Amino acid sequence: MKFSNIIRKAAFAAAFLIGISFAVSAQSDSTKHSPEKRAKAMTDKMKTDLTLSDDQYKQVYDINLKYAQKNQEAAGGEGTRMQKAKALKSGNASKNEELKAVLNNEQFEKYTEAQKEKKANAREAxxxxxxxGGK
Structure with missing residues (x-):
């Protein structure tokens, strides 16, 4: 009986260590995403969701890259969380204005609806x- 308890504890410890290593690996991978990778991923999703033309794709990518770089600077820069959040929010408003000039009305409406849904989901989470309790 004692031997099976030791095996059970060892299996639990091994599973725990494997789980921790996956969590650490996932965290480090998420911090490695460059602004270029984030901009490409966002633009690819927008191409699918909004059926962007090739010309629109290039323009939207440039806009997404510009703001991904600004956001990275703002998030890593000086200031309080509130100041950083205000800088990000201000950047989003400017980004939306630039996107509005590239997208047609229907595309921009779809984009803003998706943004609202994304914000609502984040608030819910x-x-x-x-x-x-923060878990």
Whole structure:
């Protein structure tokens, strides 16, 4: 009986260590995304969702890259969380204005609706984390 308890504890410890290594690996991978990779991923999604033309794709990529770089600078820069959040929000408003000039009305409407949905989902996720005690 004692031997099976030792095996069980060893298996649990091994599973725990494997789980921790996956979590650390996933975290380090998410921090390695360059502004270029983020801009490409965003633009690829927008190409699919908004059926961008090749010309629009290039223009939208340039806009996404510009703001991904600005966001990275703002997030890593000096200031409080609130100041950083205000800088990001200001950047989003400017980005939307630039995108509005590239997208047609229907595309821009789809884009803004997706942004609203994304924001609502983020708020809901935050609320759930707060309700669960930050877990």
């Amino acid at each position: 935050l609320k759930k984390r707060r309700d669960n």
